[in-house]
Amino acid sequence: MTDDERADGLFAPPEPARRPVPPPPAQAVARAEPAGPAPAHHATSAAAPAGGATAASDAPWAPVGAGAGAPAGPGDGAVAAPGDGAGDGAGDGAGDGAAPGRPADTPAAVAAPSAPAAPSDADAPAGPDARRRPARRGRAVVGVAALALVLGLVGGVAGDRLSDALDGGRTADAALPAPAGGTGQAASRPAGSVAELAATVLPSVVSIEVRGAEGVATGSGFVLRADGYLLTNNHVVADAASGAPVTVTFADGHEAAAELVGATTDYDLAVLKVDESGLTPLALGDSDDVAVGDAVLAVGSPLGLDATVTTGIVSALHRPVQAGDSAQAAFIDAIQTDAAINPGNSGGPLVDAAGRVVGINSAIAQPPGAMQATGSIGLGFAIPANQARHTAEQLIATGRATYPVIGVLLDSTYEGEGVQVATEPQGGAAPVTPDGPADAAGVRAGDVILSIDGRPVSRSDELIVAIRAKAPGDAVTLRVRSGEQERDVRVVLSEATSE
Numbered sequence: 001m002t003d004d005e006r007a008d009g010l011f012a013p014p015e016p017a018r019r020p021v022p023p024p025p026a027q028a029v030a031r032a033e034p035a036g037p038a039p040a041h042h043a044t045s046a047a048a049p050a051g052g053a054t055a056a057s058d059a060p061w062a063p064v065g066a067g068a069g070a071p072a073g074p075g076d077g078a079v080a081a082p083g084d085g086a087g088d089g090a091g092d093g094a095g096d097g098a099a100p101g102r103p104a105d106t107p108a109a110v111a112a113p114s115a116p117a118a119p120s121d122a123d124a125p126a127g128p129d130a131r132r133r134p135a136r137r138g139r140a141v142v143g144v145a146a147l148a149l150v151l152g153l154v155g156g157v158a159g160d161r162l163s164d165a166l167d168g169g170r171t172a173d174a175a176l177p178a179p180a181g182g183t184g185q186a187a188s189r190p191a192g193s194v195a196e197l198a199a200t201v202l203p204s205v206v207s208i209e210v211r212g213a214e215g216v217a218t219g220s221g222f223v224l225r226a227d228g229y230l231l232t233n234n235h236v237v238a239d240a241a242s243g244a245p246v247t248v249t250f251a252d253g254h255e256a257a258a259e260l261v262g263a264t265t266d267y268d269l270a271v272l273k274v275d276e277s278g279l280t281p282l283a284l285g286d287s288d289d290v291a292v293g294d295a296v297l298a299v300g301s302p303l304g305l306d307a308t309v310t311t312g313i314v315s316a317l318h319r320p321v322q323a324g325d326s327a328q329a330a331f332i333d334a335i336q337t338d339a340a341i342n343p344g345n346s347g348g349p350l351v352d353a354a355g356r357v358v359g360i361n362s363a364i365a366q367p368p369g370a371m372q373a374t375g376s377i378g379l380g381f382a383i384p385a386n387q388a389r390h391t392a393e394q395l396i397a398t399g400r401a402t403y404p405v406i407g408v409l410l411d412s413t414y415e416g417e418g419v420q421v422a423t424e425p426q427g428g429a430a431p432v433t434p435d436g437p438a439d440a441a442g443v444r445a446g447d448v449i450l451s452i453d454g455r456p457v458s459r460s461d462e463l464i465v466a467i468r469a470k471a472p473g474d475a476v477t478l479r480v481r482s483g484e485q486e487r488d489v490r491v492v493l494s495e496a497t498s499e
Contacts, residue, residue, distance in 0.1 A: 192353065197297055198309045200355050204282045205348060207249040207301040208232055208258075208272070212239030220300030220348030221248070221272065222357070223281045224392060230272040231392055232347030233362050234263040234330070237270050248274055251307060262395030264498035266403050266468070268323065268330035268362055269388060270347075271395040282349055285356030287384035290314055290335060298339040298361055298380070300348025312339030318455070320465040321381045323363040331461060333469035334381035335359045341380030350382040358385050390471060404472045404493035407436025408443060410460045418450040418481065419463045441489040443480060450486070451479040467493065 189195045210217040219236030223229075230248065240246050240260040248258045256274040263270035294314045302308050316336035323330050337350060341361050350359035359382025367377065394401045409431050414420035421438075422431040423446045431445035432438055443449075449463060450456065453476055457463045470476060472495035480489050 194297065194309075194311055197351070197353065197355055198299070201282065201297065201299055201349065201351055202307055202309070203251045204280050205251060205299045205307070206230060207304075207306040208236055208347065209247045209249070210237055210239050210244050211247075212242070212244040214239070218301060218304050218344050219346045220344065220361070222299075222347075222349045223279045224271070225281050226277065226279050228274045228276045228279060229261070229392075229396060230258065230274065231360065231388065232270050232272060233360065234265055234268045234270040236347045237263065237272065240270075246272060248272065249306065262399035262401070264391060264395070264401035264403075265330060266498040267383065267387060267391050267401065268332065269360070269383065269391045269395070269401070271392055282351070283356050284385045284389045285352055285354070285358045287335065287358050287386045290317065290352070290358050290384075292317060294358075295353050296337055296339055296358065297351045298337065298341055298345060298348065299351065300341075300345035300361060302340075302342035302344040304344055308345075310340040312337050315379075318466075319381060320459065320462040321363055322461045322465075323381075330362070331465045331468050332362060332381060332383050333387070333465040334363070335384055337380050337382060338378045339380060340376040340378075342375050345380075356385075357388075359383055360385070360388050384469070387469060401498045402472055402495045403498055404467055404470050404474065405436075405496050406438045406443075406467060406476075406478075406491050406493060407433035408438045410463070412460055414448075416448070417458070418448040419457050419460050421445055421447045421449070437491045437494050441478070441491045443478070443489060443491070444482065446482075448481045449478050450481055453477055454479075 204223045206221050206223070208219045208221050210219075217236060217239060219232060221230045221232035221236070224231040237246055237260060241263065246258040246260065247255055249255050256276060258272040258274045261271040261273050292314050296312060296314055298310045298312070300308060314335055315338045319332075319334040319336045321330075321332040321334040323332065335350065335358065337359075339350070341364050343364075345361045346363075348361050349357040350361055352358050361380060361382050363381040364376060365379035365381075391401045409422040409426050409429060411420045411422045421443060425431065432443060452463060452466045455466065457466065467476070470493055472493055475490055475492045478489050478491055480487055
């Protein structure tokens with residue numbers, strides 16, 4: 001069997017999130033854009049020019065109405081040009097402080113700092129008014145002093161009552177409920193809550209950065225063994241095979257250099273090793289026990305935002321996902337989830353309610369016709385933990401991984417029921433490998449495979465991922481149709497080495 005079937009465009013190529021040198025912190029969040037899945041896009045997607053800051057500085061003046069303190073032009077209340085506000089505002093205020101005709105010695109005139117000064121006694125006209133003026137001035141001063149005394153008493157009483165109304169920093173008159181348990185106490189989390197689960201899982205999840213020729217690839221991973229072995233996706237660390245340096249950042253913020261132990265493009269898995277011990281590994285659960293509707297938690301570093309947690313459910317099982325180009329396609333018998341997964345989540349764990357890893361987040365769906373993934377649309381896919389366990393053990397032991405085959409070529413142009421074995425040689429290879437598993441079971445060129453272990457198949461990738469979910473040496477039962485006759489054949493899978 002060959003793996004040269006083309007992707008149908010529904011799944012994003014399993015590319016890592018790539019980013020250039022990050023922009024200044026003030027613009028990092030405002031201008032961050034989801035990195036696309038293709039390496040070239042991630043390598044070249046840079047933050048947009050700081051157009052927002054320029055626009056703000058070009059237009060610092062907000063429209064103003066006729067309110068007090070607004071910069072005003074001469075007499076028309078329009079928006080003032082820079083430099084006009086101080087002169088016009090001060091001039092208008094001083095000139096309008098006293099109304100025409102108001103006596104200069106009234107309390108209002110005393111209170112208004114911008115009122116013109118009262119005329120002196122020497123300038124006052126002679127007559128009865130001149131004799132009464134000193135007494136009136138004295139009464140005005142006494143009145144102002146009395147008013148100040150009354151205001152002081154009123155202010156003191158009001159302040160005392162306001163102080164009595166404050167209780168622990170709250171205004172009692174607002175009648176808002178107090179926090180349960182009082183202030184300054186940490187909120188408790190019930191056993192089995194998402195918060196408790198996240199606190200348990202996060203210390204074992206890492207961020208991964210690979211500085212390759214096409215840019216900085218970022219992704220996620222998790223501690224597989226206490227002695228420094230980590231598991232992630234192959235597409236996250238693909239550049240490491242060419243010597244690119246790998247840096248791992250742990251939950252406590254410290255960094256460590258990592259080396260590539262082994263990787264496989266066929267299962268999109270890779271194992272890294274850091275020179276550390278005493279790490280806390282995550283347990284791999286039994287993915288065969290996962291059921292649709294199970295609650296799951298996805299943890300990782302989407303778009304470089306480390307220690308990110310999203311929740312959802314298992315929305316489907318055994319999704320045939322062919323991610324990547326035809327030359328390096330990964331065939332995944334995937335767990336589907338609606339937990340948000342974005343570029344950068346790749347390689348992170350998908351855990352169940354008990355904190356066990358049931359999958360490794362690897363791909364996301366993209367709308368038909370989209371050239372690259374723009375982010376989560378509620379359909380993410382994870383490699384089942386049972387497959388990850390088997391492959392990781394091989395990579396740690398030998399640095400290589402194997403995968404099962406039945407020894408046939410499939411006709412990708414066939415459109416009928418089931419999947420058809422090729423009728424003609426392809427690339428110099430026979431439709432049925434001589435002495436291979438399918439040949440030994442009696443499968444012939446042109447036969448149609450209808451199901452595997454009772455599960456119907458209608459596309460080539462469905463059959464391939466169903467076989468890849470097994471291990472070399474396992475036996476499967478194929479329902480085969482030859483002409484008008486159908487029969488069940490038992491095929492013992494052979495082994496091929498992943499590149």
